[in-house]
Amino acid sequence: MIRISVAGLLILASLTAFNQQTARDTIAVGRKHPLSDWFTESKYALFLHWGLYSQYSNQWKGKTLYGIGEWIMYLAQADIKEYEAAAQFFNPVRFNASEWVQIAKNAGMKYIVITAKHHEGFAMFNSFHPFNITTATPFKRDPMKELAAACAKEGIGLGFYYSQFQDWHEINDWSKDLPKQSFSAYFKNKCIPQVKELLTNYGSISLIWFDTPGEMTKEQSLELVKLVRKYQPRALINSRIGNGVGDYETYGDHEIPVKNVQGLWEAVNTSNDSWGYAWYDENWKTADVMARDLVSVIARGGNYMLNIGPKADGTLPKFNVDQILTVGKWIKQYPDAIYGATASPWLQAFPWGDVTVTKNNLNLFVFDWKPGASIYLTGIGNKIKTVVTKNTNEKLRYSFNNGVLKIELPVRTSNQLLECIRVELDGEPRVQASMAIDPNYPTSLSAAFATPEGAAFNKLSWMEKFGEWKHRTVINKWNQQDGAASWEANFMEPGYYQVEMDYHACKESDGTEFDLFNNASDTLRLYLTATTGAKEADGDRPRFRRTKVGIIKVAAPGMTKISLIRRNAAQKGDIHIASIQLNKTNF
Numbered sequence: 001m002i003r004i005s006v007a008g009l010l011i012l013a014s015l016t017a018f019n020q021q022t023a024r025d026t027i028a029v030g031r032k033h034p035l036s037d038w039f040t041e042s043k044y045a046l047f048l049h050w051g052l053y054s055q056y057s058n059q060w061k062g063k064t065l066y067g068i069g070e071w072i073m074y075l076a077q078a079d080i081k082e083y084e085a086a087a088q089f090f091n092p093v094r095f096n097a098s099e100w101v102q103i104a105k106n107a108g109m110k111y112i113v114i115t116a117k118h119h120e121g122f123a124m125f126n127s128f129h130p131f132n133i134t135t136a137t138p139f140k141r142d143p144m145k146e147l148a149a150a151c152a153k154e155g156i157g158l159g160f161y162y163s164q165f166q167d168w169h170e171i172n173d174w175s176k177d178l179p180k181q182s183f184s185a186y187f188k189n190k191c192i193p194q195v196k197e198l199l200t201n202y203g204s205i206s207l208i209w210f211d212t213p214g215e216m217t218k219e220q221s222l223e224l225v226k227l228v229r230k231y232q233p234r235a236l237i238n239s240r241i242g243n244g245v246g247d248y249e250t251y252g253d254h255e256i257p258v259k260n261v262q263g264l265w266e267a268v269n270t271s272n273d274s275w276g277y278a279w280y281d282e283n284w285k286t287a288d289v290m291a292r293d294l295v296s297v298i299a300r301g302g303n304y305m306l307n308i309g310p311k312a313d314g315t316l317p318k319f320n321v322d323q324i325l326t327v328g329k330w331i332k333q334y335p336d337a338i339y340g341a342t343a344s345p346w347l348q349a350f351p352w353g354d355v356t357v358t359k360n361n362l363n364l365f366v367f368d369w370k371p372g373a374s375i376y377l378t379g380i381g382n383k384i385k386t387v388v389t390k391n392t393n394e395k396l397r398y399s400f401n402n403g404v405l406k407i408e409l410p411v412r413t414s415n416q417l418l419e420c421i422r423v424e425l426d427g428e429p430r431v432q433a434s435m436a437i438d439p440n441y442p443t444s445l446s447a448a449f450a451t452p453e454g455a456a457f458n459k460l461s462w463m464e465k466f467g468e469w470k471h472r473t474v475i476n477k478w479n480q481q482d483g484a485a486s487w488e489a490n491f492m493e494p495g496y497y498q499v500e501m502d503y504h505a506c507k508e509s510d511g512t513e514f515d516l517f518n519n520a521s522d523t524l525r526l527y528l529t530a531t532t533g534a535k536e537a538d539g540d541r542p543r544f545r546r547t548k549v550g551i552i553k554v555a556a557p558g559m560t561k562i563s564l565i566r567r568n569a570a571q572k573g574d575i576h577i578a579s580i581q582l583n584k585t586n587f
């Protein structure tokens with residue numbers, strides 16, 4: 001269990017307040033749990049999907065089934081008796097809890113959440129229900145016990161994932177010989193007793209992570225909350241308990257929001273495309289991508305939980321481990337810019353990177369280091385004290401006028417995974433956020449920051465492969481004739497800007513016209529073609545394309561309103577605009 005960074009008395013006071021909360025049984029998602037400081041501080045966690053599915057590793061009867069590995073039982077529509085058979089071979093003798101915890105620790109992760117029971121219904125712990133690792137496998141050990149001991153020893157937090165609604169071993173609609181059972185019978189006879197086992201047999205846990213609440217009633221969600229509060233009053237509960245009664249929000253799988261999010265929340269992501277181990281999936285994220293994702297989530301105000309799918313023998317995929325350890329080494333250079341750091345006052349990423357805040361310091365993480373290029377931050381109401389590279393204290397050249405900070409990147413390549421610049425201010429950041437249109441970097445005006453009129457914000461979520469989620473915030477539902485969206489943009493330099501549109505358009509919206517106004521002084525007529533041959537009605541897997549659509553002239557630097565207005569009523573389909581990108585041209 002992670003140590004909570006408040007004095008004992010304060011903890012007592014918080015617990016009292018917390019018990020008053022529990023009298024009402026629930027804390028609304030986003031409201032601060034009185035014992036959540038450790039969560040806010042931690043920022044980075046390891047998610048582990050390990051179960052009987054790891055034994056199958058996406059192969060069923062000699063055939064590979066593509067998609068997220070832990071769904072193999074569903075993908076194969078496996079009968080429970082057939083599926084159970086893998087238990088007799090599941091023998092992860094190379095599992096070493098101390099090694100896993102040490103790896104997580106060296107990777108800079110502060111807590112671990114592991115699947116104690118996933119949708120397949122197999123308990124990875126010693127349970128009264130016989131479909132579990134100590135009873136049904138030759139392994140016989142309880143890995144959750146060993147992990148709990150190793151985590152406690154190393155000061156790493158531990159959370160249990162428990163699939164409370166889906167348990168295909170008890171209820172599914174494909175196994176012919178599965179006796180019919182109501183959800184409430186399963187809930188009472190398996191779910192509640194198993195959650196109680198997890199809450200009472202493993203010492204103090206940091207959190208309990210529920211998933212896919214489905215059609216659970218609020219009463220059922222609250223029954224689980226009560227259980228957690230009774231046996232683990234310090235443990236947090238994630239929002240996937242359902243019905244809005246968790247302590248913090250878990251965002252969609254593989255989703256990193258583009259706009260800051262208030263309250264306690266986390267982003268969860270895979271290291272490749274699957275949560276559970278899949279033998280064929282080598283689409284690993286590399287260390288630099290992992291580091292960027294971590295910074296991006298912290299900059300939006302959240303915690304990042306990165307998943308690894310251990311193999312059936314109890315080992316972790318080597319390439320995956322090497323990458324997270326590389327990130328861990330990098331974090332060691334900038335711990336205060338990561339742990340406990342708060343969100344970017346600019347609410348979104350910059351074209352060159354992203355910002356976290358530590359007290360009076362802005363930590364600028366430069367994702368795209370262009371030797372000699374200038375980067376800009378606008379709307380700063382503070383005085384600037386110093387601008388240095390964070391780990392080497394190299395003083396950087398900068399100018400600061402009317403709230404615009406222009407920093408020159410040194411003319412050298414960056415020798416780091418992700419370089420960090422520290423801007424020390426005279427106090428906590430006071431920023432009026434606006435997007436600086438940077439002459440050195442193509443800058444995106446994202447849909448999430450538009451003001452729509454006669455159009456609407458929407459989030460499109462879809463699966464590329466089974467279980468591999470993608471998400472885009474878009475402006476869509478345009479009025480046929482005059483739907484509009486506008487952005488406030490702060491141009492650092494006048495000149496000509498190449499415009500690119502990032503959008504999805506179905507067959508029926510081929511040839512939709514828009515006008516793009518730059519403060520009504522320059523107008524560009526756009527003609528957007530379909531990005532897919534599919535009709536709107538089949539649009540469950542959108543196809544986004546980024547394409548050049550023309551050039552606009554910006555006469556003077558400063559704030560400008562960029563407006564996009566739909567112009568023709570002929571096209572029947574909708575159009576989904578994710579962003580407009582502006583790229584200064586050099587003529």
Ligand code: FHN
Pocket residue numbers: 068070071211212253268275
């Ligand atoms: O269905 C599960 C999936 O297998 C995986 O566990 C993810 C992790 O966030 N949660 C569910 C889908 O959202």
